Amino acid sequence: MKNSNCDVNLRKVAVIGCGFVGSASAFALMQSGMFSEMVLIDVDKDRAEGEALDISHGVPLNRPMKIYSGEYKDASDAAIVIITAGAGQKPGETRLELVHKNVGIFKSIIPQINECNFKGILLIVSNPVDILTYTAIKLSGLPENRIIGSGTVLDTARLKYQLGQHLGVDSRSVHAFIIGEHGDSEIAAWSSANVSGIPINSFCEMRGYFNHEEAMIRIADSVKNMAYEIIEKKKATYYGIAMSVKRICEAILRDEKSILPVSSMMHGEYGIENVVLSMPSIVGKDGIETKVPITVNENECTHLMKSANALKEVISELEF
Numbered sequence: 162m163k164n165s166n167c168d169v170n171l172r173k174v175a176v177i178g179c180g181f182v183g184s185a186s187a188f189a190l191m192q193s194g195m196f197s198e199m200v201l202i203d204v205d206k207d208r209a210e211g212e213a214l215d216i217s218h219g220v221p222l223n224r225p226m227k228i229y230s231g232e233y234k235d236a237s238d239a240a241i242v243i244i245t246a247g248a249g250q251k252p253g254e255t256r257l258e259l260v261h262k263n264v265g266i267f268k269s270i271i272p273q274i275n276e277c278n279f280k281g282i283l284l285i286v287s288n289p290v291d292i293l294t295y296t297a298i299k300l301s302g303l304p305e306n307r308i309i310g311s312g313t314v315l316d317t318a319r320l321k322y323q324l325g326q327h328l329g330v331d332s333r334s335v336h337a338f339i340i341g342e343h344g345d346s347e348i349a350a351w352s353s354a355n356v357s358g359i360p361i362n363s364f365c366e367m368r369g370y371f372n373h374e375e376a377m378i379r380i381a382d383s384v385k386n387m388a389y390e391i392i393e394k395k396k397a398t399y400y401g402i403a404m405s406v407k408r409i410c411e412a413i414l415r416d417e418k419s420i421l422p423v424s425s426m427m428h429g430e431y432g433i434e435n436v437v438l439s440m441p442s443i444v445g446k447d448g449i450e451t452k453v454p455i456t457v458n459e460n461e462c463t464h465l466m467k468s469a470n471a472l473k474e475v476i477s478e479l480e481f
């Protein structure tokens with residue numbers, strides 16, 4: 162099926178980088194039934210081919226779908242190209258420490274996407290995701306709305322999950338965001354957090370919890386450090402991010418206009434510009450439609466500035 166823009170096949174997705182994150186994302190996308198064609202690309206061609214073979218054996222158990230390893234030209238008409246290529250964090254390593262290695266990898270990948278005259282949405286997942294989304298914007302020349310970083314979609318899911326567990330309530334009824342950097346300077350936006358419209362602290366009291374300050378610090382720290390904890394225990398994280406990738410693709414493909422905390426270029430919101438970070442944004446068929454300026458209190462705003470400054474410092478060391 163083609164859309165009005167006949168260069169885009171809405172049933173096709175491409176995944177660049179087929180390690181833990183790329184293969185888990187491909188697996189989640191295959192099971193979602195959203196696409197009928199998926200191309201896997203990796204510098205390690207055997208790896209891409211092996212993953213394509215393995216995942217394609219689920220076709221008779223799921224639904225028809227063409228899954229194969231390929232080249233950049235195969236991704237030219239994909240509706241969404243997902244980049245998960247790059248080194249992952251080693252135990253104890255921060256996301257920002259990956260920057261030079263992975264910016265170098267993006268400098269080899271993005272020009273190959275440019276050569277394809279790609280008209281779809283580029284979804285960046287590799288870390289540090291905010292810096293790499295900025296890199297993709299600078300190197301690709303694609304309109305900014307079509308370049309989305311997975312941002313704090315996973316961190317926000319972790320926050321909702323922990324709050325749901327803490328309060329004994331369905332985590333889908335928890336409305337709360339992690340904003341800013343996907344990393345050590347991220348911020349839990351408590352001042353706008355609520356459970357089905359009830360301010361978070363009032364809901365906590367309904368459930369018999371009164372020690373708000375202590376609980377907020379404990380939960381936000383646990384969310385921030387979750388990747389370190391998982392990497393310490395199993396060397397990598399991939400299922401959570403794979404499901405986040407699937408969720409973002411769903412919002413795009415179904416033109417859901419869902420509000421997701423993806424990362425994108427800031428243009429003066431909260432006084433921040435020329436840096437990519439996560440804010441709740443409306444996501445649909447054209448990528449990011451607009452950011453949603455949630456209310457942040459003074460303390461959250463100060464931390465958001467600090468997060469932006471930390472990312473700007475890293476950007477200032479890069480050459481494009």
Ligand code: 6V0
Nearest residue numbers: 178179180181182203204205246247248249286287288402
């Ligand atoms: P991995 O298992 O080492 O896989 C990386 C893959 O990238 C390998 O198969 C490589 O061959 C491939 N690769 C390297 N260079 C290139 C290139 N130039 N072109 C194509 N393919 C290439 O790492 P893993 O899958 O665990 O992690 C991938 C990235 O995702 C890392 O940067 C992680 O830090 C990041 N994550 C991002 C998350 C998020 O929330 N945004 C969450 C988890 C991991």
